[in-house]
Amino acid sequence: MTPSGMKIHASILVLSAVLLAACGPTRPPSDVLGNAQLNLASARSSGAATFAPLELRFAEERLEQAQVALQDRNYALATSLAEESEANSELAAIKARLGKLRESVDRVRQKNADIQRMLDASARDPGGDR
Amino acid sequence: MNRLALLLCSFVCVAGTAVRVEAARIDVDHERLSRSLSQLETDAKLGSYAASEIARAQAALLALSENGKGRKRDHLLYMAERRVDIAWATAQLHDFEKQDAELQREHNRLQLAAARHEAEQARRELDQQRLLNQIRAEEAQRQAEEARILGEEETAAVREEADQAQRLADAQARETALARREAELSGAAADALRLRLNPMSATRGAKGMQMTLDDLAFAPGQADLRADASASLAKVVEFVRRDPGKQIRIEGHTDSTGSADVNQVLSQKRAYAVLDALQAAGIDASRITAIGVGSEQPVASNESAQGRAQNRRVDIILLEKQ
Numbered sequence: 001m002t003p004s005g006m007k008i009h010a011s012i013l014v015l016s017a018v019l020l021a022a023c024g025p026t027r028p029p030s031d032v033l034g035n036a037q038l039n040l041a042s043a044r045s046s047g048a049a050t051f052a053p054l055e056l057r058f059a060e061e062r063l064e065q066a067q068v069a070l071q072d073r074n075y076a077l078a079t080s081l082a083e084e085s086e087a088n089s090e091l092a093a094i095k096a097r098l099g100k101l102r103e104s105v106d107r108v109r110q111k112n113a114d115i116q117r118m119l120d121a122s123a124r125d126p127g128g129d130r
Numbered sequence: 131m132n133r134l135a136l137l138l139c140s141f142v143c144v145a146g147t148a149v150r151v152e153a154a155r156i157d158v159d160h161e162r163l164s165r166s167l168s169q170l171e172t173d174a175k176l177g178s179y180a181a182s183e184i185a186r187a188q189a190a191l192l193a194l195s196e197n198g199k200g201r202k203r204d205h206l207l208y209m210a211e212r213r214v215d216i217a218w219a220t221a222q223l224h225d226f227e228k229q230d231a232e233l234q235r236e237h238n239r240l241q242l243a244a245a246r247h248e249a250e251q252a253r254r255e256l257d258q259q260r261l262l263n264q265i266r267a268e269e270a271q272r273q274a275e276e277a278r279i280l281g282e283e284e285t286a287a288v289r290e291e292a293d294q295a296q297r298l299a300d301a302q303a304r305e306t307a308l309a310r311r312e313a314e315l316s317g318a319a320a321d322a323l324r325l326r327l328n329p330m331s332a333t334r335g336a337k338g339m340q341m342t343l344d345d346l347a348f349a350p351g352q353a354d355l356r357a358d359a360s361a362s363l364a365k366v367v368e369f370v371r372r373d374p375g376k377q378i379r380i381e382g383h384t385d386s387t388g389s390a391d392v393n394q395v396l397s398q399k400r401a402y403a404v405l406d407a408l409q410a411a412g413i414d415a416s417r418i419t420a421i422g423v424g425s426e427q428p429v430a431s432n433e434s435a436q437g438r439a440q441n442r443r444v445d446i447i448l449l450e451k452q
Binding site: 080083084087088090091094095097098101102104105108109111112115116118119122 | 205208209212213215216219220222223226227229230233234236237240241243244247391
């Protein structure tokens with residue numbers, strides 16, 4: 001292929017890319033907020049309100065802003081905000097699981113220490129009457 | 131033509147510089163995030179826990195460095211930050227899960243040690259009691275013997291007294307024999323129960339068809355399956371294989387003696403032991419859930435030894451589809 005041929009191909013590529021980019025945001029995407037809403041619901045149900053209130057609030061705020069952007073037909077902005085909301089919900093859900101697990105770890109550790117103490121005590125005093 | 135080329139060249143140079151300046155500005159955030167990410171990646175403890183989330187964060191960083199110019203930059207930077215946070219949190223989560231599992235294992239071990247300790251103490255008390263009975267019986271026999279010898283030499287009244295002592299000694303000896311027999315019987319009952327393990331059959335429970343392994347499938351107070359339970363286990367495997375479409379629920383149960391905690395853990399540990407055995411026999415682990423119920427669902431009265439033995443069990447249930 002000659003260099004000029006390559007240039008023509010390249011310019012066609014660039015042109016079609018620009019056209020695609022121009023068309024993209026004007027077409028209303030089918031379900032911009034669906035995933036964001038799902039993620040938010042699952043973050044809430046995993047206890048994010050207690051363990052990750054900040055991330056949960058970010059997720060809620062961005063979802064609301066995305067809804068406004070959607071009403072204004074600003075689809076690109078709505079999509080970005082929905083993505084940001086999703087990521088915040090995801091983080092909130094993980095932090096909630098982390099918080100719960102931390103509590104459980106502390107609880108089991110405490111119990112183990114109690115049993116160990118009991119066993120140590122009876123090892124020191126074998127055959128103690130009950 | 132020459133001038134045009136020169137013009138084009140200088141335009142390209144200017145544009146190039148502008149891009150480089152932009153790139154240098156982005157680098158600060160990008161650098162910070164990729165440093166944080168590689169710190170996570172090379173972390174001896176956490177690095178291996180969240181490979182897929184690390185990969186997603188790296189993709190977000192790549193998107194930031196490739197497309198993070200102009201209006202898109204804020205969004206891509208935000209996403210990259212969040213993905214790095216998520217990678218860290220996920221790694222910590224997995225670390226805690228591992229810790230939790232380790233503590234849980236430790237917990238089970240301690241609970242078993244405590245249960246074993248209790249059993250040991252009970253056994254020691256029983257042995258002491260038995261020894262005491264024996265000593266008492268021998269003493270009575272000796273007294274009776276003395277009395278009889280005395281009786282032969284002395285008057286009938288004395289003989290009468292000796293007979294009485296003999297009767298008392300006999301009664302005590304009978305009592306001792308009875309106690310000994312009781313102890314033997316409980317051993318025999320255990321053997322009978324063990325035999326009962328073999329003719330196992332499936333019954334219909336509230337949640338679906340089920341089979342029950344009783345506690346003699348396990349070493350006393352422990353969660354390991356006994357070697358001689360393999361026949362019962364083979365029956366269970368055959369039973370769950372018959373319905374490969376159904377989910378399997380394994381429920382461990384105990385009797386009501388001992389603390390609720392110990393019971394819960396022991397029953398759970400036993401349920402898991404059965405789960406492991408089924409898995410080792412080639413049953414798909416995704417079909418199986420195992421839980422410990424403790425003493426909350428007895429099938430017989432906890433008042434009698436027989437009832438308690440029935441309550442110590444592991445149910446293997448083929449769940450009816452809902």
